[in-house]
Structure formats: structure tokens, C-alpha cells
Amino acid sequence: MIKFLFRSIAALFALSLPVTAQETSIPTLQADAIPSVLEKAVDRFIRPGYRDFRDRAGDFEEAMQVLCTAPSQERLDAARGAFGKSVEAWSKIEIVRVGPAIEANRFERILFYPDRKGTGLKQVQAVLAKPDERATRVETLREKSVAMQGLGAAEFVLYGTGSELLLQEANGFRCRYGAAIAGNLAHLGSELAQEWDEPTGIQNAWKHPGADNPYFRDDREAVTTLLGILVHGAEAVRDQRIETFYKGEDARTSPRQAIFWRSGLTFASIRGNFEGISALIDQSDMDKLLDPDSRSIVNSIDFVLKSLSRAAGAVDADVEVSVTSPEQRSKLDFLLLNSKDLILRLNDDFGGALGLGAGFSFSDGD
Template identity: 45%
Template sequence: MKRLVVALFALAISVGAARADQNTPRPPIEPVLENMLTGYIRPGYAAFEGAAAELGAAMSALCSVPSEASLETARSAFRTTVDRWGRMEWLRLGPVMSENRLERILFFPDRKGTGRKQVQAAIASKSDAVTSVESLAGQSVAMQGLGAIEFLLFGNGSDALSGSKVAHRCAFAQAAADNLVNLSEEIIAGWRDDTGLVTFFRKPGPDDPLFRTDQEALNLLLGQMIHGLEAIRDTRLSAFLNKQEPTRDRPKSALFWRAGMTLPSIEANLEGLQALFNESGIEIISKDMAPKLADAIRFEFRQAIRTAQDLDAPVSELLADPQTRDKLVYLDLAIKIIINRLDQEFAQAGGLAVGFSFGDGD
């Protein structure tokens, strides 16, 4: 717990402590924190745990009775799990940041293909170290999570899972799915009422290692959304989209391209951050100075989400068609507009100092 508190304090400090106008009244942050806990954090992780459990059950059925139908069921369960994780992925706070849980759930970016190479080597050698959840949990983070499962279910040789000659590969995927369940349960346990984290999270105070004041809490919450949106642009879209030079696009560098989940996962990311904004009720901070700003931010979120929804095709096809490629470029811009709204207008309406910036300044 001590290590977790130190990590949380470091994260809070890294977001920045802007000087607000002390004479400007501001609604208390505690209701926002409570709403975030009960309306977003707990139900979001519970949904991820439920999806991971369904994936584990689907893998068990596939390994017991291989067939094309059971393989498709497992693949569908994987897609649902990716969606549920995507909605929580950018909450970089609490137990997900301890014991490499974040990377064990999803190791990305992986520019050198480390995860794929390690998974392929384990398959080729029929390594026993990856066929039980206990032993897999001690292996490289790149072999444990969603990236590994995607290759096992959708990569080269995966169609053979519908037969009976790849028991090792199926056991590997089963262990990885069960590992996700364990990780999600650990995260859920870390957000229970009887933990020090929740005590600190609910009420800022002078001795609170997470945030000492309402303003520090606002900094951290707003920073979670802004840095998440930046990461979607920088590590998800930019992984395969080169805005300046189309000839340098890299469709096979996209996350989840094998499963056809690249754009759906980005859509889930955006919907998750929109839910964080809505469910927390953080808009109360801006009501007095900018009563219509929250609605404007919601509109921008909807624009970005609709654009992602319209891009329903493999990444390689989206990049090859000039019209859909232009939509990808627009999606990048739409996300940047949300960042600017939050980073500049909302931050100032919430009482942060003029000139304070969470953004990367591009």
C-alpha cells in the first residue's frame, strides 16, 4: 500500500500544481470524486472483469470442444474484452499502476514486435511456462495480455484452433484470459471502501498523499482526460497514420489490426473518456464561469466518436482510400479540439491560472 500511495502522489505532482485565484469561489470537489468512483471507476472495471471472465469461459469451451463455432465465440468474446478495457484504459490511477498491471493487460506500443516474437517462440517450443495462469503471470508482460491473446486467436495459424491439433496454443490463450480475470479482480479489490486509496481519493486534505486540496484533485482528474486524449492521438492514431506523408502509413503497426479492432478500440477509448467527463459531474466546476461549456465539450466528443464509428473497415483499407484516410486525419483533429477545450477553456473556467497547460503544446 505504501508503494501505491507514493506512486499516486508522484502522479498527482506530475500533473502540476497551478496557482488559482484564491478569491474565486469553487464548488467542492468531493461530490465529483464520489461520482467518479461510483459512476465510472467501479462499474467500468466490473464490466472489464465480466468480459474477461466471458473470454475465459469461451476459451475453455474452445479448448474442450474445438470447432469453427467455438472459435468464433472466443473471438467475439475477445472483441468485447478489448472494448471494455478501452473504456478504462486511460485511467492511469490507483492499483492498475502497481505491479505492472497496466502493461500486463496491454503492452503497447511495441515498436519492435517483442510480444509477437515471444508469443511465436513460446508456440514453436510448446513452452509449459505459458499454459497455466500461475506460470504465465511470471513471464514477460508482453506475453500476458490482450496483445498476446489477439495473436493467438487471430494471428498466423489461429484458424487451426477450430481443430484438435493445437492444444498448446489453446491452453496458452486460456491462461492469458484467466490472467486478465485475476488482474481485473486485483484492480477491483484496490478500489474497495476498506482501502487507504479510497479514503484518500474521496476527500482531499493536508495529509492526503494523493491530493491535498480541491485544486490538486481537479488538476489530477482533468489531467487524466487530457493525457488520455493525447495518448490516443500519439500512440494509437500516429502508430499507423502519417498525417504529412501518406506513403509512410503503417497499417500493420496499428493496435489490434488482426482482430479488426483498431478503430473500435479507439472508439471505446473516446467513449470511456466521455463517460469519465459525464459520470464524474466535473462540469459543475465550470458552471458559474462558462455555463454552456460542458455541452460544447460533449458535442466535440460526439463528433469524434461518430467519426470513429464511420470508419468501420480494416486499417489497410481505410488508409488506401483517400476519403476514409481523410476521415482518419479529421479524427486526429477532432480529438485535438477536445484537448484544447479541456486544456484551455475548461481549466480556466475551473479556476486554474491563466496560461496553465496540461497539453503537449502541439
């Protein structure tokens, strides 16, 4: 059923278009460029992105194992650094919320967020309070709640209440649990990389749309999904990353609802999301889908993305500070305003220029 998600999105999209809009917009889409764009999206962005996450998670697993064997502040710092690299790698590729990433609950197992009711946090705290050895082995940890397996759980192990125990006991439960989480992340990264590296698998489906293709019947459906990745990714940053803790100048703030607030990686993650969107556009040469007279649309999107990435990198890493300091709040306001602008440029301007229908929202079906 999951394999037909792409087709369902594309079908909804087509139904939302008036015939006249389709007729007047289709010539703008440079059909000859589609095969190359799809191939580059897969080979230059998606496959390298999953490989990078797999490798960074592998480094994290190794750093945790070293820490467990002989705890020291230097080794704890190294494990935290490796965790940060894993977060950054995932943040860039997580915009690809289609295909293998959403099968077998992989996405939630890597990152269970948002956790508005604190369900995941309670489960992690519970296993730390009442140790269960099944949580210290990758093969049995995978059988537990998705909230106990991923980056959020790893962050609490490394930075949450009781993290000082990591320095007090060799091969302690908390450290071995953290090492199992890291191993699970590396395993999931390997699964994703293998799925996309298989020549006859999903990469072939992306590169060769057709009547017998379980994902895309034609090039147009594939391009619709590619643009949908960008739009949904931009909406997720605004709705699930920023507005989770900051909705504007006069609204109540919730800094402890921010992703990775304990580790100070909130804005590194947000920056990574914007960089992922930018990289997908650049690496796949998506501007080539438009005729030369319309390519300034992509240039303007690139400008907004670079501005958002710089702004995210300039916000104080301490979320408590970012929501209380007037100077920092102005940066958050910039992120809110311009992330909305990004969504409109991707959905209305770029989508409209491709003949995919201005005003359609990929995520909520407006």
C-alpha cells in the same frame, strides 16, 4: 513512491501558475461541488468500469476453455466475440492510468502497446513455436514477460499466423495458452475491482483528500488529477493510437502498427477510449465544477467527443483499407484534427476555467 505520483503532478501544476492567474481563476472553481464530483467519478465510472472489464474477461476465459475442450467454428467465433467485448470494456476504463492500474505493471500486463520494435510479438511467436507449459497456467504465465500476458498476445493467438490450429486439436497448446491469457486478464480485472471496492483503500483516498492522505492533500490536487486523466487519455488516443499508424495525408502510413489490426478492432478500441473520456465527464458531473456561466465549455467538449466517437465507428475496420481509400482517409484526418481540438479544449479551456492554468500539458510538462 507510486502513491505520490498524484501529488507530484499537482505540485508541478501549481508551480506552473503565475500568482495572478491563480488569484483570478480560483473563484471560477466551484469548491462545494468537488466532494460530490470525486465520489461520482469513483462510484459511477471507475469502479463499474473495472467490474465490467473483470466480467468481460471472465466471459472470455470461459469461452476459451469451451473452445479448447471441443473446437468448432462456432466456439471459435464465440471466443473471438468474447475477446472483442473484453477489448471494448478495457478501452473505456484504460484512461485511468493512475493508482492500482499502474502498480505491479498491471497496465502493461493487460495491454502492452505500442510495441514499436515488435518485442512482444516475437515473444508470443517464440512460445507458440517452442511450447512452454508454464505459459498455459495463469499462476506461471504471470511470471513471464508482460507482453505475453495481455490483450495483444490474446489477439495473436486468436487471429495471428497459425490460428487455424485452434480448430484442429482439442486442448492444443495454442488454445490452452490463450485460455491462460484470458484467465490472467480476468485475474487482473478482479485485482483492480477489489482495490477500488475496498472501502478503506484508494476509493476513500479519492473521496476524502486531506493532510494525512497519501494521494491528495486537498480537493484541488484531486481535481487536478481527475482533469489529468482526461487530458492524458485524449493525448494517448491521438499519439499512441492514431498517429502510430496514420500521421496525416502526406505522411507514410503503417497499418500494421495499429492496435488490434489483426482482429479489426482498431477503431472499436479508439471509439471506446473516446467513450470512456465522455463517460467520466458525464458520470461524475464535472460540469458542476464550473459556475453556470462557464458550463458551455463542458458542453462543447461533449459535442467534440460525440463527434469523434461517431467518426471512429464509421471508419472501415480493415486498417489497410482505411489508410488507402480517399474516403476513409478523410475520416482519419477528421479524427486527427478533432482529437487535437479535444486536447486543447480539455487542457486549455476546461483546465483554465477551473483555475488550473491554460497551456499546461499534464503529460509532457509544457
